[in-house]
Each structure stands twice: as C-alpha cells, then as structure tokens.
Amino acid sequence: MLSRSFSVLKTRNVVRALSTSLKSYPINGFFDAKSYAIIGASEKQGSLGYIISDNFYHKFQGKTYFVNPKGGKLFDQPIYKSASEIPDTIEGVVISISAKFTVDALKQCLERGAKWVTIVPGGFRETGTKEGIEAEKEIVRLANEYKCRIIGPNCMGVYDPRNVDTMFIGDRGLSKPKLGPVGLFSQSGALGTALLNELSGATQEPWISRFISFGNACDVDEKDCIDYYEQDPSVKQIWAYMEGFHNAPEFIRSVKRISQKKPVMVLKANRGNSGAKASASHSASLAANDAVCDQLLRNAGAIRCDVWADLHNIGTVLRNQPLPKGRRVAVVTDAGGFGVLLADSVDTYKMNLTDFSPETIKKFRATFPPFYACSNPMDLTGSVKTHEFIEAAKLALDDPNVDSVIFAYQPGAPGLELPLEMAKTIEKNFGPGKTKKPFIVLEFGGKYPDDDVIRDYLKQVGMSCSGPEEGMRVLAKLADYSEYLQLMGAVKSETHPKIDAQLINGYVNKVASKGRYTLTEIEGYDILSACGIRTPDYKLVTAGNDAADFLSKAKTDAKDKFVAKIVSPNIIHKSDVGGVKLGLTTPEEACAVVNELNAKFSKQGIDYHGVMLYKMVPFGTEMMIGANRDATFGPITVSGLGGVLVEVLKDVVFNMCPVSVEEAQMSLDNLKTQKMLNGFRGQPALNRAKFAEYIAIVSEIMTQCEQIKEIDINPLIQLHDGSLTAVDSVFTLKKN
Structure with a gap:
C-alpha cells in the first residue's frame, strides 16, 4: 500500500502541472452559477444520484437540469438522456457517475458551455492505477481546452446555506448549520461534512457561509479556496482541514496576506509518520516535516489548531470576544483544584499568570471575606455567592495587569444560582460587547437539567470547553494571533536585502560545469562576502614559506592566534580527518603545519586546493544559519543557536524564502533558548537585527540562485561589539 502511495504522489505533480493555466479563472461560479446540470440524477430514492439531486x-x-441515460422525470422535471440534449447553455455541473464514464460526460457538458464542474466520485488518481491517473489527466486537459474550473474528483463538492448543496448525504444523515460567518474548506469530504454536522448540533448559532471539499484537487486547491474566501464579504473567519499541500509556498503567502484581515484557522493533520502514511493512502498527499509546517503557518499568522475541537472553540471566542492584548491571564474560580490545574497549563502554553495590581488587591480585601484568596488564581472557595463571583470577575477584568480572564466554576454549587440562571447571569454581565478583554467561561462537571440551553448561553460568552488545558490553549492561540497582528501592524515596510544574483549564479554555474557540486570554503566565503555577510580575512597558500610570510604580516597583536584549514570540496567535515589546526602563533609554526597538511592530503587523490589561513575569531555566542529546498515548501531557512548546540538542543526556527529582515527578526521570538540569546554568563545579547539581516540575505541567495541546493553556515560567531562573522560554511549544488 505504501509503495503504491508514493507512486501516486509522483503523479500528483504531473496532473497539477497541466492545471496551472486554469488559475486565472475565478471559482465564484460554483456558488453563483445561474444554471446547473446534475449528471447521474436518479429517480431511485436512496441512491447517490437521487440524494445529490434532492x-x-x-x-x-x-435552473436545474437532470441527466441520466435512462431518461424519465424527477421532481416533475425532465431527465435528459445526455447533456447534449439540454436545450440551454449550462454554467455549473455536478457529475455523480462512475469514473469510467466521467470523461465523456464532462466533454458533453463543456460543449454545452459549462465553466464550473464538481466531480464527486472517486476512482481516479487516488487509486494509483494507470487508468485512474490517465482519466484525471484527461479531465485536466479538457478543462484547459475549454477554460473550465474543476473541483474534485473524489470529493463532496460545495455547500452554501443560501443556494448550493452538492453533497451526497441526505438531511437524515447530516444536520447542516445555518448561514454564518465561516468559510470552510477541507481536503477530506467526510471530515468536512462531519464538522458541519457538529456545528449544527452543538449550538443554535449560525456558522457556515461557504464550504468546499476539493478531494484530489486536480484543479481547485487550498490556495484557490482561501483566495476566494478573502474576497467574499460574507466570510469573516476561514477554517481549513488539510492533510497535505498542493501548492504550499503560494498557500503560505496567501495566508500571510489574508490573516491580517481575517483569522485563518488551520487543522493540519500528519504530525507524525503514522498520520503521513494514512493520508498518503487516503488522499495521495505527502506530509511535510511538521516542525517546518508549524513554524511557517505561525510565521504567516495562521492559528494552528491542535485538535478538531479547537476550530469550534477558537471560532466561538473570535466571533464573540475581543482579542487579548497580551499573555497575562487571571483565573477566577470557586474551587482551588480547578485553579491549580489552570495554573499548571499556564506554563505549557506560555501564558503569564499575572500579579494583580495593588488597587485590585485593596478593593478585593475591602469587599470579600478574608478567607477568599486574592492571589492568582483568585480562589473564592465553595462558599462564594453568585453576586460575589460576578463582582470578583469584574475586578479581575478591570485590572490593568490583566489581558484576559478565565472564569472557572461548577454549576450547582450551594451558593450559586441554579445552573440555567447562573448561565444567564454570566451572559448578562460578560456577554458579547460587554467586555473589552476576552472572558473565557469553563464549566466543570457533568450533565445538568437544561444542559443544552446552558451551553448555548455559555457559548455566547466564549465558553471554550470543559477542561483547563483546552481553555488555556484557546487563550494562548488567540494571544499568538494578537501578537502577530500587533507586530505586523508595527511594520511599516518590509526590507529585502539586495544581492548580485548574476555574479553568484555565474560563480556556481562555473563550478557545476566542472562536475563539482560542493563549493570549497573559500568559494563559500567569497559568495557570503559579496552579499554582505562578514567572513574572516583569509589567505590560500600551497607552501609553508607562504604561510610563514602571511602570518608575519597578519599578526598585529601578540595574542593573535591563527587557523590552518585544508581546502577541498571532497572533505566537508575537515576536523574529523585532522584537516584543521588551531592556535598557530608564529610564522615557523604556520610553515610547519602547512607542510604537514600538504604532505598528508595532497597525495590522497582528492581535489586538493591547499591550505587557508585566517585569524581565529574570538570566543563569542555561536549561532547558525542553514537553508535547503524543502520538497513541500520550496527554499527555506533554518536558524538558531549554532556550534554543537544545534544538534543537542535542536532549537531552530524556519522561514520560507524569501523572508524579509523584519519577519526573520520576529521569528526569533519562537526560539526556546531566549535566556541565552538575551545575554548569558557575561555574553552580550544577540544582535537580532544583524542576525535577521543575515537570515534574509541567505533567503535571497536561495530564492535567486536555483543551482544552490543547501547552505550551512555554522558557527556564525557574535563578538562583544555585536558583529557576526561566518566562520564555517558549506554550499551544496544541485546535480543536473
């Protein structure tokens, strides 16, 4: 199964390449077409064709036209035996017949003027068979020829509460939500419709504006969906379920643009190998490294949902509550245990259990009994009365040190109103429009009388869930999004460094033309220096006397020490083979070392260029910048602490190329080793601006020089004056 799946993955790019020319045509007609043909309509109740038609x-x-070779009537409308018999031009089409008949039916529809076609059945590329792959390629070829957009195959299609429903699950099997603010798209039709069902059943609030299930995505994919929702004024939130990407770089760029106007929530599966294998066999999508995926989504301002419930929970708060201005949270509870659990989750989600201001503490002590704790969590004990609970929550909300409040209580506690009345009181005081800070209600406990009604009231004030972990996670996700909006709002313009791509491409192409695909360290230094990244001043020597001469001239201080390093593209890790000598102090020592290295390496049959000498860079904070061409996201940079720590800590951040200096600097806040970066044991704080500039330069090299496959600069040493020097670098080229 797995080997078949990977062969299917290879065909995806072939099919997708055929559809790129379709992208200039809009997809709005799937929802706005004035006429539709249903291919495969059936009079037989319970059949796929009947349910879709119904x-x-x-x-x-x-206007709806039904088509089935058997003819007949359906809902008092004629069933045409072929699309060719339809007397009028048709704009939209839903095809619900066997895959082997789909291509011919599609062609008939295109000849009748169809511009938006949804192909529901499977049996195409996802099967891995030659017949299925060729049929899907022919679908795309026809779409190109007739300038038509395709959703599917192997999908549920589209749903709009106002106008369109192509799904093959009837009302008895699927409860569909009312018209609301969410534009949802899903790679999985089953999961998408299950989410619709849950939204309809969980609350009476309206939710869905548009839904698109795109299946194999032979044409319309996640980027088309999100771009369409960007322009749709009825869509206020965008939700996505994805297992893989069809055009990851362009999708991420769209997310970055759109997330500053509308929240984009992404439930992305395939966090591990098991998920990747499952989706490969299910929908033929290759999962990217999840750490890369997670970072790039965050960089673009997406709200990455960890579990299915996050979509609904976060969406509920977003539609009813303001965003937090920071990560300072106050917990108000009637049970110490709830408070302890919430306090534990604060660290997990990088929130801050803030201290109340002196003014708040003064008011609290003047208002409440002495056994009520005005710490954070604010523990009001099981003796609290409803009016006291509300007053304490208002005190917390008004505190200038607080950005958000979690109100955690157990309905039915002795001093509180009956559960339904308590819910109404909470809604009356903290409902939509009544607070300037997010107010999350957590209801602990089981079922109560009128439980569904109670939860509807609490949903309106943003009750996220019944557990402390989920409640804190919701707030943390919203705080992340708020921070992103604040940071992007402060960026007036984005800076992209200028590089001489023509010079670099000429340089690397000359090397590649000789059949060599690794640059020497000197060649790497030359490229970095030309782009503005500081490197040591070096001298390439081939004889000991030349080394002695260089050292005598370059040494300007008695404390100066030098490095001797062999130069060969065949040996990347030179210290492992004794090709690096440190701490040279005299011309005589340099002469002897160079002669020794020449004797050892010049006769090994390798491409040996000699020995490079340079002054040792003083001890400082070691950083690293790398770059490679990710199979899913294209060129990306990876950066963080360098030296041996990069392998030990594996604390790095990723950026998609090209990245601006400002974006690169923002991404550094995601590193876990902030204490070390902010100055540790006498070391200066990282020069984030210069480091970010270097990241942006490397990203420009990768963007503009496609012959370069990988770059590894490690270590990049920061000195006490804040300057950074690239000490070691490896450039690897693509093999033609």
Missing part, C-alpha cells in the same frame, strides 16, 4: 434541487435558486 439536496441540490431543493436548495438551488437557479
């Missing part, structure tokens, strides 16, 4: 006909406001 759902569609009774929702659609335009």
Whole structure:
C-alpha cells in the first residue's frame, strides 16, 4: 500500500502541472452559477444520484437540469438522456457517475458551455492505477481546452446555506448549520461534512457561509479556496482541514496576506509518520516535516489548531470576544483544584499568570471575606455567592495587569444560582460587547437539567470547553494571533536585502560545469562576502614559506592566534580527518603545519586546493544559519543557536524564502533558548537585527540562485561589539 502511495504522489505533480493555466479563472461560479446540470440524477430514492439531486434541487435558486441515460422525470422535471440534449447553455455541473464514464460526460457538458464542474466520485488518481491517473489527466486537459474550473474528483463538492448543496448525504444523515460567518474548506469530504454536522448540533448559532471539499484537487486547491474566501464579504473567519499541500509556498503567502484581515484557522493533520502514511493512502498527499509546517503557518499568522475541537472553540471566542492584548491571564474560580490545574497549563502554553495590581488587591480585601484568596488564581472557595463571583470577575477584568480572564466554576454549587440562571447571569454581565478583554467561561462537571440551553448561553460568552488545558490553549492561540497582528501592524515596510544574483549564479554555474557540486570554503566565503555577510580575512597558500610570510604580516597583536584549514570540496567535515589546526602563533609554526597538511592530503587523490589561513575569531555566542529546498515548501531557512548546540538542543526556527529582515527578526521570538540569546554568563545579547539581516540575505541567495541546493553556515560567531562573522560554511549544488 505504501509503495503504491508514493507512486501516486509522483503523479500528483504531473496532473497539477497541466492545471496551472486554469488559475486565472475565478471559482465564484460554483456558488453563483445561474444554471446547473446534475449528471447521474436518479429517480431511485436512496441512491447517490437521487440524494445529490434532492439536496441540490431543493436548495438551488437557479435552473436545474437532470441527466441520466435512462431518461424519465424527477421532481416533475425532465431527465435528459445526455447533456447534449439540454436545450440551454449550462454554467455549473455536478457529475455523480462512475469514473469510467466521467470523461465523456464532462466533454458533453463543456460543449454545452459549462465553466464550473464538481466531480464527486472517486476512482481516479487516488487509486494509483494507470487508468485512474490517465482519466484525471484527461479531465485536466479538457478543462484547459475549454477554460473550465474543476473541483474534485473524489470529493463532496460545495455547500452554501443560501443556494448550493452538492453533497451526497441526505438531511437524515447530516444536520447542516445555518448561514454564518465561516468559510470552510477541507481536503477530506467526510471530515468536512462531519464538522458541519457538529456545528449544527452543538449550538443554535449560525456558522457556515461557504464550504468546499476539493478531494484530489486536480484543479481547485487550498490556495484557490482561501483566495476566494478573502474576497467574499460574507466570510469573516476561514477554517481549513488539510492533510497535505498542493501548492504550499503560494498557500503560505496567501495566508500571510489574508490573516491580517481575517483569522485563518488551520487543522493540519500528519504530525507524525503514522498520520503521513494514512493520508498518503487516503488522499495521495505527502506530509511535510511538521516542525517546518508549524513554524511557517505561525510565521504567516495562521492559528494552528491542535485538535478538531479547537476550530469550534477558537471560532466561538473570535466571533464573540475581543482579542487579548497580551499573555497575562487571571483565573477566577470557586474551587482551588480547578485553579491549580489552570495554573499548571499556564506554563505549557506560555501564558503569564499575572500579579494583580495593588488597587485590585485593596478593593478585593475591602469587599470579600478574608478567607477568599486574592492571589492568582483568585480562589473564592465553595462558599462564594453568585453576586460575589460576578463582582470578583469584574475586578479581575478591570485590572490593568490583566489581558484576559478565565472564569472557572461548577454549576450547582450551594451558593450559586441554579445552573440555567447562573448561565444567564454570566451572559448578562460578560456577554458579547460587554467586555473589552476576552472572558473565557469553563464549566466543570457533568450533565445538568437544561444542559443544552446552558451551553448555548455559555457559548455566547466564549465558553471554550470543559477542561483547563483546552481553555488555556484557546487563550494562548488567540494571544499568538494578537501578537502577530500587533507586530505586523508595527511594520511599516518590509526590507529585502539586495544581492548580485548574476555574479553568484555565474560563480556556481562555473563550478557545476566542472562536475563539482560542493563549493570549497573559500568559494563559500567569497559568495557570503559579496552579499554582505562578514567572513574572516583569509589567505590560500600551497607552501609553508607562504604561510610563514602571511602570518608575519597578519599578526598585529601578540595574542593573535591563527587557523590552518585544508581546502577541498571532497572533505566537508575537515576536523574529523585532522584537516584543521588551531592556535598557530608564529610564522615557523604556520610553515610547519602547512607542510604537514600538504604532505598528508595532497597525495590522497582528492581535489586538493591547499591550505587557508585566517585569524581565529574570538570566543563569542555561536549561532547558525542553514537553508535547503524543502520538497513541500520550496527554499527555506533554518536558524538558531549554532556550534554543537544545534544538534543537542535542536532549537531552530524556519522561514520560507524569501523572508524579509523584519519577519526573520520576529521569528526569533519562537526560539526556546531566549535566556541565552538575551545575554548569558557575561555574553552580550544577540544582535537580532544583524542576525535577521543575515537570515534574509541567505533567503535571497536561495530564492535567486536555483543551482544552490543547501547552505550551512555554522558557527556564525557574535563578538562583544555585536558583529557576526561566518566562520564555517558549506554550499551544496544541485546535480543536473
């Protein structure tokens, strides 16, 4: 199964390459078309063709044409034996017949003027068979020829509570939510429709504006969906379920642009190998390294949902509550145990259990009994009365040290109102529009009378869930998004360094033309220096006397020490083979070392260029910048602490190329080793601006010089004056 899946993955790019020319045509017609043909309509109740026809006909406001070779009537409308018999031009089409008949039916529809076609059945590329792959390629070829957009195959299609429903699950099997603010798209049709069902059943609030299930995505994919929702004024939030990417770099760029206007929530599966294998066989999508995926989504301002419930929970708070201005949270509870659990989750989600201001503490002590704790969590004990609970929560909300409040209580406690009345009181005091800070309600306990009604009230004030971990996670995700908006709002313009790409490309192409695909360290230094990244001043020597002469001239201080390092593209880790000598202090020592290295390496049959000498860079903070061409996201940079720590700590951040200096600097806040970067044991704080500039330079090299496959600069040493010097670098080229 797995080997078949990888062969299927290879065909995805072939099929997708055929559809790139379609991207200039809009997809709005899937929702706005004035006429639709249902291919495979059936009079047989319970059949796929009947359910789709029933759902569609009774929702659609335009003209519907039914097609089935058997003919007949459906809902008092004629069933045409082929699309060719339809007397009028058709704009939209839903195809629900066997894969082997789909191509011919599609061609008939295209000849009748169809511009938006949803192909529901499977049996195409996802099967891994030659027949399925070729059929999907032919679908895309026809779409190109007739300038038509395709959703599917192997999908549920589209849903709009106002007008369109192509899904093949009837009302008895699927409860569909009312018209609301969310634009949802899903790679999995089943998961997407299950989410619709849950949204409809969980609350009476309206939720969905548009839904798109794109399946194999032979044409319309996640980028088309998010770009469409960007322009749709009825969509206020964008939700996505994805297992893999079809055009990851462009999707990430769209997310970055759109997330500053509308929140984008992404539930991305395939966090590990098991998920990747499952989705490869299910929908033919290759999972990217999840650490890279997670970082790039965060960099673009997406809200990455960890579990299914996050979409609904975060979406509920977003539609009813303001965003937090920071990470300082106050917990108000009637049970110490709840408070302890919430306090534990603060560190997990990088929130701050803030101290209350002196004014708040003064008011609290003047208002409440002495056994109520005005610490954070604010523990009001099981003796608290409803009015006291509300007053304490208002004190917490008004505190200038507080950015958000979690109100955790157990309905039915002796001093509180009955559960339904308590919910109404909470909504009355803290409902939508009544607070300037997010107010999250956590209801602990089991079922109560009128439980569904209670939860509806609490949903309106942003009750996220029944557990402390999920409640704190919701706040943390919203704080992340708020921080992103604040940072991007402060960026007036983005800086992209200028590099001489023509010079670099000429340099690397000359090397590659000789059949060599690793640059020497000197060649790497030359490229970095030309781009503005500081490197040591070096001298390439081939004889001991030349080394002695260089040292005598270059040594300006008695404390100066020098490095001798062999130069060969065949040996990357030179210290492992004794190709590096440190601490040279005299011309005589340099002469002897160079002669020794020449004797050892010049006769090994390697491409040996000689020995490079340079002054040792003083001890300082070691950083690293790397770059490679990710199979999913294209060129990316990776940066963090360098030297041996990069392998031990594995604390790095990723950026998609090209990245601006400002974005690169923001991404550094995601490193876990902030204490070391802010100055540790006498070391100066990292010069973040210069380090970010170097990251941006490397990203420009990768963007503009496609012959370069990988770059590894490690260590990049920061000195006490804040300057950074690239001490070691490796450039690897693509093999043609």
